[in-house]
Amino acid sequence: MSQTDYTRQTHHEFLVAAEQALDDPKLQASLTNLGDTLAQRNREAWAAFPQSDAVRELARQIKDETLAHLDEYLEEFEVSVRRRGGEVHYAADGAEACTAITEILRSRGVKKVVKSKSMTTEEIHLNEALEAAEFEVVETDLGEFIVQLSKQRPSHLVAPALHLRMPEIHELLSGDAGETLPNTPEDMALYARRRLRADFATADAGITGGNFAIADTGSIVLISNEGNARLTVSLPRIHIAIVGIEKLIPKFADLPVFLKVLARAATGQKMSVYTSVINGPKLPDELEGPEEMHVVLLDNGRTRILEGPLRESLFCIRCGACLNACPIYRNIGGHAYGGVYSGPIGAIITPLYDGLVANHHLPHASSLCGACQAACPVKIAIPEMLIRLRDQLHAEPGELGWAEGKAYGLWARSMRVPWIYRLGTWLATRTVGRLSKNGWIRKLPGALHGWTKSRDFPAPASERFRDWWKREGEL
Numbered sequence: 001m002s003q004t005d006y007t008r009q010t011h012h013e014f015l016v017a018a019e020q021a022l023d024d025p026k027l028q029a030s031l032t033n034l035g036d037t038l039a040q041r042n043r044e045a046w047a048a049f050p051q052s053d054a055v056r057e058l059a060r061q062i063k064d065e066t067l068a069h070l071d072e073y074l075e076e077f078e079v080s081v082r083r084r085g086g087e088v089h090y091a092a093d094g095a096e097a098c099t100a101i102t103e104i105l106r107s108r109g110v111k112k113v114v115k116s117k118s119m120t121t122e123e124i125h126l127n128e129a130l131e132a133a134e135f136e137v138v139e140t141d142l143g144e145f146i147v148q149l150s151k152q153r154p155s156h157l158v159a160p161a162l163h164l165r166m167p168e169i170h171e172l173l174s175g176d177a178g179e180t181l182p183n184t185p186e187d188m189a190l191y192a193r194r195r196l197r198a199d200f201a202t203a204d205a206g207i208t209g210g211n212f213a214i215a216d217t218g219s220i221v222l223i224s225n226e227g228n229a230r231l232t233v234s235l236p237r238i239h240i241a242i243v244g245i246e247k248l249i250p251k252f253a254d255l256p257v258f259l260k261v262l263a264r265a266a267t268g269q270k271m272s273v274y275t276s277v278i279n280g281p282k283l284p285d286e287l288e289g290p291e292e293m294h295v296v297l298l299d300n301g302r303t304r305i306l307e308g309p310l311r312e313s314l315f316c317i318r319c320g321a322c323l324n325a326c327p328i329y330r331n332i333g334g335h336a337y338g339g340v341y342s343g344p345i346g347a348i349i350t351p352l353y354d355g356l357v358a359n360h361h362l363p364h365a366s367s368l369c370g371a372c373q374a375a376c377p378v379k380i381a382i383p384e385m386l387i388r389l390r391d392q393l394h395a396e397p398g399e400l401g402w403a404e405g406k407a408y409g410l411w412a413r414s415m416r417v418p419w420i421y422r423l424g425t426w427l428a429t430r431t432v433g434r435l436s437k438n439g440w441i442r443k444l445p446g447a448l449h450g451w452t453k454s455r456d457f458p459a460p461a462s463e464r465f466r467d468w469w470k471r472e473g474e475l
């Protein structure tokens with residue numbers, strides 16, 4: 001397995017997948033519905049939280065400081081977990097993490113595993129590895145359970161089944177039940193609840209991710225709206241948490257800062273419904289909890305990113321707000337991106353984890369409008385990083401076509417030589433402007449036609465600014 005075994009797409013496959021998504025009215029309705037709702041809630045949550053700017057800035061600073069001393073915090077976390085009776089395992093990549101988890105489960109005679117939602121386990125394809133080792137694996141987040149039944153990938157960081165409509169969900173759940181279920185959301189949820197409760201009661205091990213890992217207490221923090229993470233941790237006799245090393249925060253006292261921004265960014269809630277702080281296995285005088293707890297700390301390319309100019313991408317707390325805000329994601333959905341992580345942050349971290357040239361279409365899947373950064377709880381400079389990735393790509397041999405290279409060269413020259421720039425703008429108003437209708441051009445000629453395939457091009461103004469300025473007498 002590579003560092004991250006993504007379902008890679010070529011540029012052409014990406015374009016085809018994007019066009020298919022645009023032509024799918026059901027998907028378009030789902031994207032508009034949920035995207036509008038969540039993006040609106042995000043904006044309202046920031047507006048109703050007077051200190052939001054300062055708290056988001058503080059969250060950024062904590063992340064920055066943690067990454068600057070990550071080695072020390074990892075050591076502190078390991079000591080804290082062991083002090084509370086837990087075990088820590090380090091995994092350099094996805095294959096090592098899957099092997100470590102499989103060995104823990106095998107050596108303890110585990111047959112059935114329940115899981116709560118975790119993008120990190122998606123990243124390393126843990127379910128496939130566990131199923132290949134003949135463990136029964138059941139996702140217990142309702143959206144993830146539905147996605148598992150559909151044998152697809154999640155299409156959103158916090159709403160994994162966003163791409164599925166109610167009739168499809170009804171068919172999947174009825175197929176699992178072996179009978180046609182009543183066709184109401186309540187009845188379908190009730191079926192899933194009963195089915196999953198039985199799985200919780202009979203599972204030998206529970207696997208979770210971790211929203212945060214706290215160095216000074218050795219705690220794993222799990223945030224959910226369904227309570228399934230809490231059952232995953234407390235009912236089976238073994239708990240395994242797999243956590244990317246960037247999820248560390250130094251102190252328990254830092255946690256409220258992130259709790260304040262995470263739910264607001266993700267769903268517009270002041271707080272998520274369940275916040276569970278897991279502090280090791282059950283103690284001798286406790287009635288509930290696992291007998292064993294293991295934390296698998298995953299690198300999988302993160303230390304490489306840490307040393308580079310795009311380390312800020314490791315600030316991400318996987319809230320999904322940038323996806324809901326992004327005009328590209330909201331039109332093509334998550335699956336078109338090809339990787340486990342989609343949307344603006346996926347367009348950065350997939351190339352970083354899996355190779356830039358192999359994923360060269362992703363940094364271009366953005367209008368650079370900045371809506372992602374405005375929505376982000378830790379204000380990650382996503383557009384700036386996408387531009388940096390594009391720049392790196394252009395330095396790769398063969399990435400910039402001959403015509404594109406010449407066009408950029410000409411553009412750069414015209415910006416440096418005033419008379420060429422003047423001539424260019426004069427020609428644009430007299431030639432390109434003629435193709436326009438009501439200020440828009442429906443079809444660009446030649447190699448530029450791709451631009452107008454699914455949108456219009458704004459026509460240049462009929463008069464150049466410099467001519468207007470001269471005529472108005474420079475005020």
Ligand code: SF4
Pocket residue numbers: 157265315316317318319320321322323345372375376377378379380
């Ligand atoms: S980049 Fe920011 S907005 Fe996007 S998922 Fe990460 S934390 Fe959320």
